[in-house]
Amino acid sequence: MAITRGIRRGLWLVVCFCLLVGPLGAQGPASPAPARRPAVYEFGAKTCLPCIQMQKVMAELQQSHGHLVEFRMVYVDEHKDLFPQYKIMLIPTQVFLDATGKEVDRHIGPLSKEEVLQKLKDLKLLN
Template structure:
């Protein structure tokens, strides 16, 4: 009887965790078949500052960035747009946006012009600064406090 109860707990807890994880997925736009053509260009038409993250779920740094971008999307979704492109599943984006490393973040202003790009993981504060939501660069803000 005890083994049956342990087995039930061992199966039920991971299943509940998976269900909860799926229930709280953020509203980051993903490049997929639902877009006709270029998903990044479709998102840029919304007229908001945008960060486009080019990476893959197989990349450790990309998974770290996904957590940061998920939080930013939830907190600032009314004023910014976040789009995530899996470049291993959508290889044409590599050439189109000249992606040289994963993750790469490209920042666009509200008019859809590229204003900056960064290769590798970056902090939440740096992203907010590049999107124009922080008045000071993170290192300057840290020195003032």
């Protein structure tokens, strides 16, 4: 009886893991275009409340600083190939890239506009 319960629990964990990871894409990862300026990729989903909050922050940043830094929303249902490429496990996740496209930092969870700007300054991606 205890063994059966343990097996059921193990199977349940495997099913949950497959449901979460499976949709992230079985396709090969696509290579992003080389950046000519630093970039912040916001990985999320359109149904995730913290991701919706970050969408507003990213839109504000694109409007105020888009000429210096590229701000891009990357949704799991539209860009399944990029999630495994960037090893995204939780959303929202922000990936900070230098002008060559190399990842220099990442953050998991929502950030305010001011926090994103400060992180860009700390990483010397923005003056």
